[in-house]
Amino acid sequence: MASTASSPILLTRGDALLLVDIQNDFLPGGSLAVPGGDEIIPVVNRCIKRFMARRLPVFATRDCHPEGHCSFKESGGPWPVHCVTGTFGFEFPGDLRLPDDAVVICKADSPDRDAYSGFDGTDLEKRLRKRGVRRLFVAGLATDYCVLSTVTDALKLGFQAVLLRDGVRAVDIHEGDGDRAVEKMAGSGALSAVSRDLS
Numbered sequence: 001m002a003s004t005a006s007s008p009i010l011l012t013r014g015d016a017l018l019l020v021d022i023q024n025d026f027l028p029g030g031s032l033a034v035p036g037g038d039e040i041i042p043v044v045n046r047c048i049k050r051f052m053a054r055r056l057p058v059f060a061t062r063d064c065h066p067e068g069h070c071s072f073k074e075s076g077g078p079w080p081v082h083c084v085t086g087t088f089g090f091e092f093p094g095d096l097r098l099p100d101d102a103v104v105i106c107k108a109d110s111p112d113r114d115a116y117s118g119f120d121g122t123d124l125e126k127r128l129r130k131r132g133v134r135r136l137f138v139a140g141l142a143t144d145y146c147v148l149s150t151v152t153d154a155l156k157l158g159f160q161a162v163l164l165r166d167g168v169r170a171v172d173i174h175e176g177d178g179d180r181a182v183e184k185m186a187g188s189g190a191l192s193a194v195s196r197d198l199s
Contacts, residue, residue, distance in 0.1 A: 008199040009162070016133040017051045018154075019044060019060040020118060020140025020147050022096055025082040025089030032082040034142045036169045038093075043167045043195050044139050045097045050198050052099055057131050060098060061118035061140075061150065064090070064106035071114045085109070103127055116149035125157055135160040137198070139167025144177040151185045161190040 022044065024030050027037045051058055063083035071077035083090045092098060105124045108115040118124050128136075136159050138151050147168050154161045163185055170178025186192065 009193055009197045010199055011050060011054050011056055013056075014132055014134040015051075015054075016057045016059055016128065016131065016136055017047055018118065018136045018138045018140075018150070019058070019098075020138065020150050021062055021083075021142075022060070022092060022140050023062050023083055023089065024091055024093055025063075025087075026141045027093055030082070030089050031080045034169050034171055037141050040139060040141070040167050040169055041093065041095055043164070045095075047137065047139060047164065047167060047195050047198060048097055048099065051137075057133065058099055058102045059105060059118075059124065059127070060092070060102050061105045061107055061122075061124070061146070062090070062092070064109040066109065066111045068111055069108070069114070070112050071108070077114070116146045117153040118146070118150040119153040119157065120149070128159070133159070135162065137162045137164055137193075139164040141169060142178075143168040143170035144173075144181040145171060148181040148185060151190050152188055155188045155190060161185070163190050163192050164195055165192055166194045 025032050026034050048058055064085050065083050067084055068075055071079050072081045105118055105122050107122050115121050136154050140147055151161045172178050
């Protein structure tokens with residue numbers, strides 16, 4: 001069981017919301033749909049509203065794959081073609097209420113290099129440091145891949161990380177992968193909370 005943050009959690013200067021890969025291809029109907037992926041959008045929107053109300057930054061990562069990316073099955077990778085830059089599947093869903101000043105981080109945009117973590121090959125760390133961010137509240141897709149890798153890297157870099165449990169969903173290729181990912185994050189020092197804990 002993940003360590004649970006005290007409730008409620010007062011959002012304060014130094015906090016940021018980090019949304020991981022909430023893109024059409026990872027939602028129902030997409031080429032790499034995460035089961036129940038669309039269920040997190042109302043949760044995430046409530047979190048965005050709380051962070052905006054406190055004038056705290058919102059960051060959003062997304063896969064920005066070129067055609068023929070190394071992660072695609074056609075190129076010898078494990079996944080179907082997904083999140084190709086410029087396609088509908090690459091876009092954020094229309095009902096995701098990202099603020100106009102959200103910082104969007106593009107990852108895995110080199111054809112021969114994959115990246116699950118939002119920190120891998122990006123300037124996310126630099127941007128967070130510039131904004132004075134110390135604690136990240138993380139939601140998105142998928143728990144057992146990009147969320148896990150992003151939270152793990154955040155902790156390694158010295159950020160505090162709070163996983164928003166109701167704001168993530170897992171691929172669960174093997175039953176229990178999502179639960180095991182949550183345990184790994186907790187073992188690395190992540191706290192666990194739900195959106196209603198935020199105030």
